[in-house]
Amino acid sequence: MFKARIKADVLREVITVVGTLVEEVKLNISSDGLSLRAVDPAHVAMVELVLKAGAFEELKATACEIGVDIDKFREMLKLARAGSVLRLSHDEDKNKLVVTIDNLTRRMSLVDTAGMSDPKVPNVNLPAKVRVKTEELNQGIRASESISDHIALIATADMFELSAEGETDSVSLKLPKDLLEALECKDTVKSLFSLDYFSNMVKSVGNAPSVTLNLGTDYPVRIEFDLAGGEGYVKYLLAPRIEND
Amino acid sequence: MFKARIKADVLREVITVVGTLVEEVKLNISSDGLSLRAVDPAHVAMVELVLKAGAFEELKATACEIGVDIDKFREMLKLARAGSVLRLSHDEDKNKLVVTIDNLTRRMSLVDTAGMSDPKVPNVNLPAKVRVKTEELNQGIRASESISDHIALIATADMFELSAEGETDSVSLKLPKDLLEALECKDTVKSLFSLDYFSNMVKSVGNAPSVTLNLGTDYPVRIEFDLAGGEGYVKYLLAPRIEND
Amino acid sequence: MFKARIKADVLREVITVVGTLVEEVKLNISSDGLSLRAVDPAHVAMVELVLKAGAFEELKATACEIGVDIDKFREMLKLARAGSVLRLSHDEDKNKLVVTIDNLTRRMSLVDTAGMSDPKVPNVNLPAKVRVKTEELNQGIRASESISDHIALIATADMFELSAEGETDSVSLKLPKDLLEALECKDTVKSLFSLDYFSNMVKSVGNAPSVTLNLGTDYPVRIEFDLAGGEGYVKYLLAPRIEND
Numbered sequence: 001m002f003k004a005r006i007k008a009d010v011l012r013e014v015i016t017v018v019g020t021l022v023e024e025v026k027l028n029i030s031s032d033g034l035s036l037r038a039v040d041p042a043h044v045a046m047v048e049l050v051l052k053a054g055a056f057e058e059l060k061a062t063a064c065e066i067g068v069d070i071d072k073f074r075e076m077l078k079l080a081r082a083g084s085v086l087r088l089s090h091d092e093d094k095n096k097l098v099v100t101i102d103n104l105t106r107r108m109s110l111v112d113t114a115g116m117s118d119p120k121v122p123n124v125n126l127p128a129k130v131r132v133k134t135e136e137l138n139q140g141i142r143a144s145e146s147i148s149d150h151i152a153l154i155a156t157a158d159m160f161e162l163s164a165e166g167e168t169d170s171v172s173l174k175l176p177k178d179l180l181e182a183l184e185c186k187d188t189v190k191s192l193f194s195l196d197y198f199s200n201m202v203k204s205v206g207n208a209p210s211v212t213l214n215l216g217t218d219y220p221v222r223i224e225f226d227l228a229g230g231e232g233y234v235k236y237l238l239a240p241r242i243e244n245d
Numbered sequence: 246m247f248k249a250r251i252k253a254d255v256l257r258e259v260i261t262v263v264g265t266l267v268e269e270v271k272l273n274i275s276s277d278g279l280s281l282r283a284v285d286p287a288h289v290a291m292v293e294l295v296l297k298a299g300a301f302e303e304l305k306a307t308a309c310e311i312g313v314d315i316d317k318f319r320e321m322l323k324l325a326r327a328g329s330v331l332r333l334s335h336d337e338d339k340n341k342l343v344v345t346i347d348n349l350t351r352r353m354s355l356v357d358t359a360g361m362s363d364p365k366v367p368n369v370n371l372p373a374k375v376r377v378k379t380e381e382l383n384q385g386i387r388a389s390e391s392i393s394d395h396i397a398l399i400a401t402a403d404m405f406e407l408s409a410e411g412e413t414d415s416v417s418l419k420l421p422k423d424l425l426e427a428l429e430c431k432d433t434v435k436s437l438f439s440l441d442y443f444s445n446m447v448k449s450v451g452n453a454p455s456v457t458l459n460l461g462t463d464y465p466v467r468i469e470f471d472l473a474g475g476e477g478y479v480k481y482l483l484a485p486r487i488e489n490d
Numbered sequence: 491m492f493k494a495r496i497k498a499d500v501l502r503e504v505i506t507v508v509g510t511l512v513e514e515v516k517l518n519i520s521s522d523g524l525s526l527r528a529v530d531p532a533h534v535a536m537v538e539l540v541l542k543a544g545a546f547e548e549l550k551a552t553a554c555e556i557g558v559d560i561d562k563f564r565e566m567l568k569l570a571r572a573g574s575v576l577r578l579s580h581d582e583d584k585n586k587l588v589v590t591i592d593n594l595t596r597r598m599s600l601v602d603t604a605g606m607s608d609p610k611v612p613n614v615n616l617p618a619k620v621r622v623k624t625e626e627l628n629q630g631i632r633a634s635e636s637i638s639d640h641i642a643l644i645a646t647a648d649m650f651e652l653s654a655e656g657e658t659d660s661v662s663l664k665l666p667k668d669l670l671e672a673l674e675c676k677d678t679v680k681s682l683f684s685l686d687y688f689s690n691m692v693k694s695v696g697n698a699p700s701v702t703l704n705l706g707t708d709y710p711v712r713i714e715f716d717l718a719g720g721e722g723y724v725k726y727l728l729a730p731r732i733e734n735d
Contacts, residue, residue: 072414075391079384103381103420104388109413136593139569143594146565168599169562175593317659320636324629348626348665349633354658 002029002064002090005057008080008101010228013206014051015077017227017234019070020204021047026116030063033232039119045197046119048235055231057085066090066097067111073099076106121237126214126222128155128189131182132175134205134225137162140173141199147171150241151195155185155215164195181210189217191240201236218242247274247309247335250302253325253346255473258451259296260322262472262479264315265449266292271361275308278477284364290442291364293480300476302330311335311342312356318344321351366482371459371467373400373434376427377420379450379470382407385418386444392416395486396440400430400460409440426455434462436485446481463487492519492554492580495547498570498591500718503696504541505567507717507724509560510690511537516606520553523722529609535687536609538725545721547575556580556587557601563589566596611727616704616712618645618679621672622665624695624715627652630663631689637661640731641685645675645705654685671700679707681730691726708732 014034018025021040028035033052039045053059076099080086087100097108144151144164154161160180162173177183198221205211205225214222223236259279263270266285273280278297284290298304321344325331332345342353389396389409399406405425407418422428443466450456450470459467468481504524508515511530518525524541543549570576570591577590587598634641634654644651650670652663667673688711695701695715704712713726 079388102384103424104384104416104418106388106416107414139592139594143569143596169597171594171596173594179593324633348669349629349661349663351633351661352659
């Protein structure tokens with residue numbers, strides 16, 4: 001059983017995050033809220049997302065799994081007016097998800113979850129932690145896009161740097177400790193990432209004013225931020241590109 | 246003889262409606278105002294439009310017919326500033342329409358009206374009548390666009406429904422009587438229409454807050470709305486698609 | 491030596507003007523400011539631009555020449571927030587231009603200026619002078635774009651006219667003396683120009699509310715306007731098209 005009411009803006013945050021990596025996803029639903037895990041088709045990145053019961057206007061559910069097509073939600077969310085609340089319910093007889101906005105109802109066929117496993121989150125130990133304004137990260141990313149297709153994330157004891165090296169030009173965003181919301185780093189760490197993946201992840205942040213980056217050297221980055229004003233969270237994990245010197 | 250001044254916003258409403266079905270049109274002009282009838286090239290839809298003398302800032306005309314190219318008006322209207330008034334006059338010697346905005350004048354060649362007949366409006370008896378907010382219709386149409394290329398319009402004694410059926414998903418906008426501005430319907434009626442045509446017609450409505458739909462079963466729909474704040478009107482007639490069961 | 495701080499909005503005016511004609515340009519820099527001259531690849535138009543020291547927030551320079559790629563500046567300017575100030579400095583050891591916005595730094599490779607000569611400004615005597623609102627010119631240009639690919643600029647003792655003749659339609663913007671900011675013209679002058687070039691030049695005007703046109707008969711037009719609130723200026727020269735009667 002699944003019946004809920006949720007603000008369009010909250011659902012839009014979820015769909016934007018998931019749509020960054022996959023087009024179909026299995027939602028794990030219970031009376032505690034919604035959670036999901038997904039790995040992108042190239043196995044370069046994964047996402048873990050939790051939305052607590054408090055992020056819903058109303059939630060009545062027994063534990064169940066629902067496979068959904070992200071695009072169908074995007075289409076419905078385009079129709080939502082500012083401040084709209086969506087009603088969701090699972091029609092178990094016909095195995096459809098019934099989504100209602102105002103007087104408009106869409107009955108969606110569901111995706112078979114039989115072949116969709118919950119990916120395991122690898123246990124990585126990332127020694128450095130940086131909390132940085134989303135807006136700053138976005139500026140650094142946009143500046144890098146004309147320079148290279150990968151970027152380096154670097155943390156030292158007293159600053160965080162995002163840098164891109166091209167054939168003739170280079171770009172660097174350097175944020176000293178006093179411009180960061182948090183910096184925990186003993187030894188300098190540096191890893192290289194696909195700009196495309198990193199950019200899409202940071203663009204999916206939505207309203208969260210800052211994100212936490214957990215970093216190592218030639219190690220994945222874990223990108224964490226809040227959803228739904230703190231009633232949920234996202235954890236991305238992005239594999240590094242190993243530089244050949 | 247034809248000489249007039251008209252608000253750009255009013256002329257834009259006319260051009261938007263006519264451009265939905267045809268690229269060239271014959272305007273019937275007299276001291277009473279302007280009227281036109283046009284059928285789309287596929288003969289699926291027709292439009293009847295009347296603009297009363299009161300919709301003009303000034304109108305001096307003897308009865309005449311003028312064939313115009315819709316695109317040329319679109320180009321001129323793009324140049325109009327908010328609140329602009331256009332001056333129109335017919336240069337009979339050179340058979341040009343002279344259109345002036347501020348200090349800018351375009352002399353337009355006219356389209357030969359010899360081959361353009363006034364289509365006859367078929368006499369159809371449509372038993373149901375619904376008056377619905379334009380905004381609601383637009384939301385229903387946009388929701389249907391990802392589902393199907395045709396939609397059903399249904400009226401019963403106590404509600405109006407717009408519905409689209411796809412292979413896996415379906416969409417339905419249901420408006421009970423108290424959300425409608427008017428509903429006159431004894432027996433349930435239902436007809437199916439091309440979503441493309443219906444969508445373009447409703448998108449052309451402009452500022453009118455509501456439209457009237459006249460419906461039958463497997464019959465055309467007549468879509469009526471006001472122009473120029475009531476100083477004119479539009480009547481579209483759209484042929485049904487007959488469902489093969 | 492070159493080290494400067496300049497408002498993003500001022501640099502954007504310069505880049506927009508230069509980018510109308512060329513993709514690479516040689517900047518002549520001194521403690522007095524910045525100047526440049528460029529001819530478009532087809533040799534139809536040239537631009538002369540001067541930015542006085544007062545247009546900079548700070549300027550420290552010994553006379554030098556720097557060859558830059560316009561697109562790289564466009565990319566940086568997209569990252570500037572409202573009111574941003576850019577820092578520019580020449581790293582002579584590595585021959586890079588270092589451009590900084592907030593905490594973001596781009597190190598740009600420079601273009602070799604060896605093959606870039608300073609074009610000579612031809613000495614043309616243009617008998618008529620018109621000062622016209624940029625907004626009026628833009629409206630006339632947009633109206634002409636659907637009519638023809640060239641326009642005539644005409645001045646008489648009591649008006650200025652921009653006109654375009656197509657096969658079936660014509661457009662004319664006529665501004666009598668009292669709608670012009672200045673008009674100095676004894677005998678009627680008329681020249682024909684490429685609409686494309688003229689349009690791009692006028693679109694590059696930016697914030698200057700009016701431009702000065704210097705005209706003759708079958709002679710180039712010189713288009714002059716202010717930059718940086720009067721702390722600089724632009725002079726375009728555009729060759730005429732000679733009509734074959």
